[in-house]
Each structure stands twice: as structure tokens, then as C-alpha cells.
Amino acid sequence: MSQLPFPESFNLVFFGGTGDLVTRKLLPAMYQCHKNGQLVESGRLYCLGRQNYTRDEYLAIVEDKARQFVPKADWDDDVWTAFSERLSYDKIDAERPDEYELLKQRLADSPAEVTVFFLSVAPSLFAVICTNLARQGLNGPNCRVVLEKPLGHDLASSNAITAEVGKHYQERQVYRIDHYLGKESVQNLMALRFGNALFEPLWRRMWISNVQITIAEDVGIGSRGGFYDGTGALRDMVQNHLLQLLCFVAMEPPASLDSDAIRNEKLKVLECLVPFTEEDVHAKTVRGQYRAGVSGGHPVAGYLEEKNIPADSKTETFVAIKAEIANWRWAGVPFYLFTGKRLPTRLAEIVIHFHDVPHHIFPLPSSGSRAPSKLVIRLQPDEYIRLYLNAKAPGNSMELQPVSLDLDFAGKFKTRRAEGYERLLLDTIRGNQALFVRQDELELAWRWVEPVLNTWASDPSGPKPYAAGTWGPSASSALLSRDGFGWHDEG
Known part of the structure; x- marks a missing residue:
């Protein structure tokens, strides 16, 4: 909970970029952070999904969702337009290792002090994604991975996820999120x-x-x-x-x-x-x-x-x-x-x-x-x-x-009053794990x-x-x- 300094630049990557959590909660939360001046100018958001959308098609979809879930009093067309400049979309099948080369290149084109991977996907994909990211060298000390629940179905499956993710990311790099x-x-x-x-x-x-x-x-x-x-x-x-x-x-x-x-x-x-x-x-x-x-x-x-x-x-x-x-x-x-x-x-x-x-x-x-x-x-x-x-x-x-x-x-x-995901997303970028669940x-x-x-x-x-x-x-x-x-x- 102690306030850590904000990095001078960041990349925030959303796996499951076309899913409900990203479009209804996470992107509206980041819009609010942008609107409130809490994001550095050199912060970029990369949304990944299996659908074959162009960037313009994706932006139209997320704007439509955001208008439904951002309170009317907080909506500003000009602010959204400026916020959308941070956004990009790429079609990536998380289970295909070769497609991660595109992600690596995208991130290399905008190097950042901190890179956060938010896994808004089924837990069965956690190990696959972490393995494929590591193969591209995207698990260095400046990289963090956010795991959305459910974190397993029972003790054995939870421990299995921990073990697989732990092969590529140290505990200090893993953020198990609980929006409450x-x-x-x-x-x-x-x-x-x-x-x-x-x-x-x-x-x-x-x-x-x-x-x-x-x-x-x-x-x-x-x-x-x-x-x-x-x-x-x-x-x-x-x-x-x-x-x-x-x-x-x-x-x-x-x-x-x-x-x-x-x-x-x-x-x-x-x-x-x-x-x-x-x-x-x-x-x-x-x-x-x-x-x-x-x-x-x-x-x-x-x-x-x-x-x-x-x-x-x-x-x-x-x-x-x-x-x-x-x-x-x-x-x-x-x-x-x-x-x-x-x-x-x-x-x-x-x-x-x-x-x-x-x-x-x-x-x-x-x-x-x-x-x-x-x-x-x-x-x-x-x-x-x-x-x-x-x-x-x-x-x-x-x-x-x-x-x-x-x-x-x-x-x-x-x-x-900020929504839970706003605070937690900012904390992942800062590197503050106080409100995240340890293994x-x-x-x-x-x-x-x-x-x-x-x-x-x-x-x-x-x-x-x-x-x-x-x-x-x-x-x-x-x-x-x-x-x-x-x-x-x-x-």
C-alpha cells in the first residue's frame, strides 16, 4: 500500500483482449486512469485476441463497450480519442508459440521500463502463455505477469499453476489479482x-x-x-x-x-x-x-x-x-x-x-x-x-x-472514488504487491x-x-x- 514511484514508461499487454473482463472492466479502468492524469505519456496498451480485427474495428468495439460501462459523467469524447491512441490490437493465438514473435517485435518497437502481461484467460492457458513468453525472452526482471482468478480448481491444480508459472517468473513478478x-x-x-x-x-x-x-x-x-x-x-x-x-x-x-x-x-x-x-x-x-x-x-x-x-x-x-x-x-x-x-x-x-x-x-x-x-x-x-x-x-x-x-x-x-481495478492496475505498473495474493x-x-x-x-x-x-x-x-x-x- 505504500506509494511506489511510477515508471517513466510502461507496456501493458492484455491477453483475452476481446473478452468481457478486458472490454467491460480493464480498459474502462485504464481510461479513468488516463482521464485523471495518472498515466505517463509513454504508456502503451496492447490487446491480444484470436479474432481477426483491424485496429479500427477493435477500437470501435471497445468504445461501444466503454460507453456502456463508464459513467456518463466521466465520459469525454476528446479524452477517449486521446486514450485510444495508446491502444493497439493484434490477432494472436496464445497456444501457438510462433505467433509470440509478433508480440516481441511490437514491444521492441516501444521499449519500456516496465512490461506487464495481464492474463485474462482460462487458467489452463496460464502455463502455456508464460512458457511462450519466456521463449521470447519476455520474462526478464522488468516483466510482470498478472493472473486473474480462478487460480486452480483445488489445491493440486493451484499448486500445478504455481509450479508452471514459477518456472519462468519469480514470485516478485507474479501478481494474483483479487479485485475486492x-x-x-x-x-x-x-x-x-x-x-x-x-x-x-x-x-x-x-x-x-x-x-x-x-x-x-x-x-x-x-x-x-x-x-x-x-x-x-x-x-x-x-x-x-x-x-x-x-x-x-x-x-x-x-x-x-x-x-x-x-x-x-x-x-x-x-x-x-x-x-x-x-x-x-x-x-x-x-x-x-x-x-x-x-x-x-x-x-x-x-x-x-x-x-x-x-x-x-x-x-x-x-x-x-x-x-x-x-x-x-x-x-x-x-x-x-x-x-x-x-x-x-x-x-x-x-x-x-x-x-x-x-x-x-x-x-x-x-x-x-x-x-x-x-x-x-x-x-x-x-x-x-x-x-x-x-x-x-x-x-x-x-x-x-x-x-x-x-x-x-x-x-x-x-x-x-476509483474502482478496484484502477488501483490494482496502477499497482502492477508501480510494482506494489501489497493488495495481491502471495503464493x-x-x-x-x-x-x-x-x-x-x-x-x-x-x-x-x-x-x-x-x-x-x-x-x-x-x-x-x-x-x-x-x-x-x-x-x-x-x-
Whole structure:
């Protein structure tokens, strides 16, 4: 997270240049960086794909996509025209070694201080591309490779990718990207914890009763049926995004903002995660699969009716997990991880629930209970930090009511808030790996989820059904109620 100097020149190469990620996310992100004056003049973008487009044809396609995904307030025709001067397109089949000679020549024509290869392709191509780049000498110390998830299907395949990429690129050259870590609100979690004396003394088992981390999606699988059915929510969301957020919540203060100082502390959290036995998987995890229901006021199909989904699929679209961390700070504090598709709304948030006061001197409300204090860190769609406290209601009685202290980032900071990929792409060019996943982190994350994958695979009962537009199977609520807790709800 420490700000490293920007190189005087760079080449950024996108494999999978005609795919959705490049055209909908990465190029719009780089446009925003250009618009904000964050790119040096001698920075070039090379987009590679199998389609036989001319440069003008490709530019027309990406401009059309960019207009859809760049907010209207940020779009400027003249700025886009200037930005497009940085762009080129070449037809390259990533599996044909001879075609990399063209790429080598392209890069030789515009030598740069740093060259970044972003692999927005299937993971089965990671090793092939890295091998072919190395054959052309495109793996020197000034070269970096960015790997987009999924980084394997299980521990063995993840280790195989690491080994193959590692034959040609050192760990300091490899950037395993998780776009959630580029969000301003995730970095604000670090600022909240380690930049203020207020919260850190309370950030431990004596004061916190439970932590809930949620990434909810209101959409279904869309056109990703072929990919998703072989992946599922545990691999797609828990093994990477949710575990990374857990690490930022639970980590010890790093000695500095140096990349390895931060990642060393995250690694310690993963090392302390209590492993699952088969019995634990049945008791502490819930998997679900959405059925037909109503989403956004419209009827929607169930998962088994989606395109390219087998009628007998047991792939989960919902996961709830009770995780535990065996160390002095967090022993006995459950971390509940929650994610799913076709839920009522789209949101991502971290909720820190504090213990109740040891003795009630104020009268309880008619419900007989009062909610203890909690801290809500909302990551999307809106970003805020909200601290819920109990305060005296106006009037003659001493009845308490919940109130909140709000920090609305959009309201407080009037400058535009960068998207996650903007920050992360700039970090790859600078050489800052703090917000990228190190190989040992990745391995421990897979080791932790693999017993869950194996137990589910051998369980003939399959995922529990839930109606689209609801908050998942009722068993997920029971996961908390057994411990005397409930899911956070802001009403």
C-alpha cells in the first residue's frame, strides 16, 4: 500500500483482449486512469485476441463497450480519442508459440521500463502463455505477469499453476489479482483499525462477540453456466474474496505498509484458521441452490433451468460457513461467511458485533432485548462505515433506542472514488504487491476449503433449495441461532 514511484514508461499487454473482463472492466479502468492524469505519456496498451480485427474495428468495439460501462459523467469524447491512441490490437493465438514473435517485435518497437502481461484467460492457458513468453525472452526482471482468478480448481491444480508459472517468473513478478482488495472501503478498513487509537483496543475476543462477512448478489449465473457449474460459490467467492476480507479484519498490525509486511500478517491468520473435519463440515457449513422465484419484481428461473446446467447438478449457488481462528486475539469468536446468487439485493459488507453490556440498568424495550453495539463496513454498492450505539430516546423515560454514527464516503469525500481495478492496475505498473495474493496465502486458502469440497462431493443429499429473491436456506439462520446470534439486518 505504500506509494511506489511510477515508471517513466510502461507496456501493458492484455491477453483475452476481446473478452468481457478486458472490454467491460480493464480498459474502462485504464481510461479513468488516463482521464485523471495518472498515466505517463509513454504508456502503451496492447490487446491480444484470436479474432481477426483491424485496429479500427477493435477500437470501435471497445468504445461501444466503454460507453456502456463508464459513467456518463466521466465520459469525454476528446479524452477517449486521446486514450485510444495508446491502444493497439493484434490477432494472436496464445497456444501457438510462433505467433509470440509478433508480440516481441511490437514491444521492441516501444521499449519500456516496465512490461506487464495481464492474463485474462482460462487458467489452463496460464502455463502455456508464460512458457511462450519466456521463449521470447519476455520474462526478464522488468516483466510482470498478472493472473486473474480462478487460480486452480483445488489445491493440486493451484499448486500445478504455481509450479508452471514459477518456472519462468519469480514470485516478485507474479501478481494474483483479487479485485475486492482494490476497493477503497477495504483499504479504509486498514485505516480504521491501524490509524485510530479508538478501535484497536476493542478489536479482540473480550469485546467482539462475532463477525459477519457477506457478499450477496441479486443476479443469477447469466451466460456463465458452463463455467459456473464446474466452479460453484465456494470456489468462486469463499476461497478468495471472503477469505481475503477475513484476513484484513483479523490480521495483527503490520510493521509497515510494505507489501510483505501486510501479506505476512494475512498469512498468519490463514495459518490459524481451524481446519474442518467431516463432522465440522456438516455442522458448520450450509450450501444451497436457488430455485425459481421472484427477483427485482420479475419471475426468474431456477438454477437447474438455466442454460448449460445439467438437470441433476449439485453445484452450490449459496454458501454459509462458520469459521474459527485459533489465536489469542480471536479464540472463541465465530466468523460467519455468507455468499450467494439470486439473493434479495446486491451488497458486500463486514459487520463487527460487540458484546452486550454486562449488566442492564436501563429498562429493556417491550421486545425484551436490546441489540448490542455493532460496526458496519459497507463495501458495495454504496460505501460507508456505520457505528450503531444505544442512546436515550427523547422524553421523560430512560428508554434507549439504537442510533448510528455514519461516515458516508461519497458524501464526505467529493472526489471521485476509483474502482478496484484502477488501483490494482496502477499497482502492477508501480510494482506494489501489497493488495495481491502471495503464493503461500493461496495454498493455505485452498488447504482450508478443500475438506469442505471433498465432504460435499461425497454427500448425496446435495445443496438445500431456496427460492430466488430470498436470503438462502433456513439452515443458514440456524447456523447463527445455535450460537445465540442472528444475521445483521439494517431493516
